[in-house]
Every structure is written in structure tokens, then in C-alpha cells.
Amino acid sequence: xxxxxxxxxxxxxxxxxxxxxxxxxxxxxxxxxxxxxxxxxxxxxxxxxxxxxxxxxxxxxxxxxxxxxxxxxxxxxxxxxxxxxxxxxxxxxxx
Numbered sequence: 549x550x551x552x553x554x555x556x557x558x559x560x561x562x563x564x565x566x567x568x569x570x571x572x573x574x575x576x577x578x579x580x581x582x583x584x585x586x587x588x589x590x591x592x593x594x595x596x597x598x599x600x601x602x603x604x605x606x607x608x609x610x611x612x613x614x615x616x617x618x619x620x621x622x623x624x625x626x627x628x629x630x631x632x633x634x635x636x637x638x639x640x641x642x643x
Contacts, residue, residue: 569583
């Protein structure tokens with residue numbers, strides 16, 4: 549059984565249909581929680597997973613090999629890149 553989340557001062561409201569509310573209420577009761585804690589706990593858990601998934605870069609073995617090859621032999625700078633590096637006001641200007 550999950551612990552109930554403490555209530556905070558920020559408020560969220562949303563509408564749903566009766567069947568969904570009843571389903572969530574039954575699941576919350578079965579887990580020994582009030583509806584708000586059940587829904588909020590599930591939402592927070594999902595939000596953390598989504599943010600974790602989006603903060604990682606996952607490459608296949610082939611992708612890792614391709615990245616390693618690209619990093620070992622960087623591309624030749626283009627004319628536009630050389631012109632940009634000559635601009636005096638930019639903090640990364642080479643002299």
C-alpha cells in the first residue's frame with residue numbers, strides 16, 4: 549500500500565465522467581488511499597518516469613559506433629563557420 553501524499557496549497561481541478569471517477573475511487577479504496585492521493589501519486593510517478601525517459605539519450609550499439617566514428621574525425625569547418633568565428637562580438641571568437 550502506497551503512503552498518502554501530504555496536501556499542499558497549490559490546487560488542481562479537472563473534470564471526468566462518472567465511470568472514470570468511480571473506477572479511480574474503487575482503485576484508491578482498494579489501495580487504502582483517498583482519491584486525491586491515489587490520482588496525484590500516480591500522476592507524480594508517471595511524470596517522473598516521463599522526465600527521466602526524456603533526459604536520457606539512448607543509442608543502439610550501431611548508433612554508439614556511428615557516434616564514436618563521428619567524434620574521432622570531426623567534419624571540416626564550412627565557409628560559413630569560418631566567417632562566424634571571425635565575428636568580433638561573439639564570446640567564442642578565436643584570434
